[in-house]
Amino acid sequence: MTKKSKKSRKSRNDSFFERVYEVVKCIPEGRVTTYGAIARFTGSPQSSRMVGWAMNASHHCPGQVPAHRVVNRQGILTGKNHFRHPDLMQELLESEGIQVDNDRIVNFNRVFWDPYKELI
């Protein structure tokens, strides 16, 4: 099993998504990150859309991926609408000690978790 078993090697193992999951899973409690930071860390600074797309699949297939810890640049819970319950995202964040006001994270700069500085 080596040559043409699965054809492309980047089918389901070394996908762009896998990298995203790895980073997101490394996010500690009480911390959040942005799509852009992840996209940048994965190697594509402008592929932030794919990060969101990965999250969409994350709660459908893979293990526990704290997608609720991933927000946009403004610290707004953009993807809360895609959760099982729109308010679930805020609930989880508040449960971890993150204050959320009007779908926006309070002191976003403080809870921001940068993979470049923390991870590595």
Next chain:
DNA sequence: ACGTTGACCTATA
């Protein structure tokens, strides 16, 4: 196979 959409980011007006 092609075109559109998607949980975004940055820049310009």
Next chain:
DNA sequence: GTATAGGCCAACG
């Protein structure tokens, strides 16, 4: 602050 444009890659019709 809102609106428009470009970009990236993957999934869906």
